Amino acid sequence: MRLVIIKASMAPPPMPSNEPVQALYQDHHGWLYGWLRHHMGSAADAADLAQDTFVRLLQRSEHLHLQKPRAFLRTVARGLVIDHWRREELHKAYLEALAHLPQAHAPSVETQELLLELLERIAVMLDGLKPKVRTAFLLAQCEGLKHKEIAQRMGLSVRTVERHIADALYHCYLLRYDMQ
Amino acid sequence: MTCAPPDAKTVRQAITWRVALREHGNDPAFEQRCIQWRSACPSHELAWQRVVHLDQELDLRAVPAAGLALRTLETSHKRLQRRQALKLLGGLAMVGSAAWLAKDLDLISPWSSDYATATGERRHITLADGTRLQLNTRSAVDVAFNGQQLVVKLKRGELMLDCRQTLHPQLPVRVYAKDALLQAFDSRVALRLEGDCAHASFSHGRLAAQHAETGGWQWLEPDQAWRVTHDGAQREQPASMDALAWTEGLIVTRDMRLADFLAQVSRYRHGYLTCSDNIADMRLSGVFRLDDPEQLVRLLPRTLPVQLRELTRWWIRVERLS
Numbered sequence A: 001m002r003l004v005i006i007k008a009s010m011a012p013p014p015m016p017s018n019e020p021v022q023a024l025y026q027d028h029h030g031w032l033y034g035w036l037r038h039h040m041g042s043a044a045d046a047a048d049l050a051q052d053t054f055v056r057l058l059q060r061s062e063h064l065h066l067q068k069p070r071a072f073l074r075t076v077a078r079g080l081v082i083d084h085w086r087r088e089e090l091h092k093a094y095l096e097a098l099a100h101l102p103q104a105h106a107p108s109v110e111t112q113e114l115l116l117e118l119l120e121r122i123a124v125m126l127d128g129l130k131p132k133v134r135t136a137f138l139l140a141q142c143e144g145l146k147h148k149e150i151a152q153r154m155g156l157s158v159r160t161v162e163r164h165i166a167d168a169l170y171h172c173y174l175l176r177y178d179m180q
Numbered sequence B: 001m002t003c004a005p006p007d008a009k010t011v012r013q014a015i016t017w018r019v020a021l022r023e024h025g026n027d028p029a030f031e032q033r034c035i036q037w038r039s040a041c042p043s044h045e046l047a048w049q050r051v052v053h054l055d056q057e058l059d060l061r062a063v064p065a066a067g068l069a070l071r072t073l074e075t076s077h078k079r080l081q082r083r084q085a086l087k088l089l090g091g092l093a094m095v096g097s098a099a100w101l102a103k104d105l106d107l108i109s110p111w112s113s114d115y116a117t118a119t120g121e122r123r124h125i126t127l128a129d130g131t132r133l134q135l136n137t138r139s140a141v142d143v144a145f146n147g148q149q150l151v152v153k154l155k156r157g158e159l160m161l162d163c164r165q166t167l168h169p170q171l172p173v174r175v176y177a178k179d180a181l182l183q184a185f186d187s188r189v190a191l192r193l194e195g196d197c198a199h200a201s202f203s204h205g206r207l208a209a210q211h212a213e214t215g216g217w218q219w220l221e222p223d224q225a226w227r228v229t230h231d232g233a234q235r236e237q238p239a240s241m242d243a244l245a246w247t248e249g250l251i252v253t254r255d256m257r258l259a260d261f262l263a264q265v266s267r268y269r270h271g272y273l274t275c276s277d278n279i280a281d282m283r284l285s286g287v288f289r290l291d292d293p294e295q296l297v298r299l300l301p302r303t304l305p306v307q308l309r310e311l312t313r314w315w316i317r318v319e320r321l322s
Helices: A019-040 A043-059 A069-099 A109-126 A131-143 A147-154 A158-177 B008-024 B028-039 B042-057 B066-082 B084-088 B098-104 B258-266 B293-298
Strands: B123-126 B132-135 B140-145 B150-156 B158-162 B173-177 B180-185 B188-194 B197-203 B206-210 B217-219 B226-229 B232-235 B250-257 B272-275 B283-289 B306-312 B315-320
Touching (some): A019 A043, A069 B066, A109 A158, A109 B315, A158 B008, A158 B042, B008 B042, B028 B042, B132 B140, B180 B188, B180 B197, B197 B206, B250 B258, B258 B293
Antiparallel strands (some): B306 B315
8 A cells, every 4th residue: 555645744845747647736826725724823824834735736646626615615624624633642652651651661752753654544444333332343343342341331332342443344345446 | 447435434444453452352253354354355455554554654552651641642633723813814614624634645545446455465457458567566557458559547647557478569559647748669767656757767769758848759868768758758867776676675776865765665564764955965876675674774774874763664764972
């Protein structure tokens, strides 16, 4: 699997080179930046994500003939804002969880960096799962708990736990293999 | 022959087997029944393989401080859900860019294609007119033959096409790749799709690329690297990798960037393989066997001053040797 993670950069935005995207950029970049700024508060974050949105469009393979360009841009940008906030929350939660860990058990700095990347990928995959499905799945995947233990911990029947775990895997399968 | 895509029911069954096997582990009778189910139909086996790969990628038990992982994922998720600003963004489900990212990743299902290969698979096919086609890993093509003209459409990945011994040697084979259209006469052509772009090279015979606007054809020179779009072909820098070595099961590199090399190796294996920025530009020359990409990765520290950092077998980053 290759996931594209675009690093936020503070460099002045280069113009996209692909023509339809360039037209979109000229017409709507200012508007998109305003929309993002309104929702994110930070001007720098908004500028980065507005830029990322167009970079994403450049990476898409099909041609863009858009009826409602702003609705489309908003959808793409919205996904990126959620990614951005998810990453922020992950970093914060991670540092807090780490603080609770005895020093000797803490992974090395390099491992931590990689671990965060891995956690982000998994969090992305699990987006949209119902909370109980998500928790049951994570208890099995992270802690390696038996179904019975998960059932006890969550106050559910073993059958329900098994169904939740299967549902979570199915969700990931659809995401990965794009089954219609 | 192509295998039918696993339908929802088959995928569900594969997941049920996987979850049960993980839970009940070492019951030989149970395992045997699972093997029977897998071998009942190729689509069962395919669904099984995918589910196992996915489950292994999502397996965090081996990760250092797995409790940390659980806590981080759960806390951050709850807080993200609670963010007021999120609601103002509009839309129903709280889903990031993952859904359409997946589509961008060339993870499109190959099963609607005439011929396709899975990760790490290579395949030889002889087509109706005698043209020999070879598909590299994660590739898909559609093929049409009307009795005279052969049309091949590369939908993703990489192919090698040899039309030197066909029923109608005077007729070219038409090859589509995204926006590009090529005609191969009595030729051996290598073609690879990367993003929006097709990369072609050929030996023997002749190869032409079409200009979509004028409809005119441009003849290409053999033994060069070409980038082909709807605007015809442009010559590329000599590649740092032998374009046809994969047909022999090899990667042959000359002064290739490590990051580019790892991106190539990633095409042949499941999981996540990358390197830290400070060694991305390290250069690599050599001949590498593709039949065991895991081994290939393991041996990197013998060739370069690097070490592997891995969270699980599936998540590997190459780093500078400290």
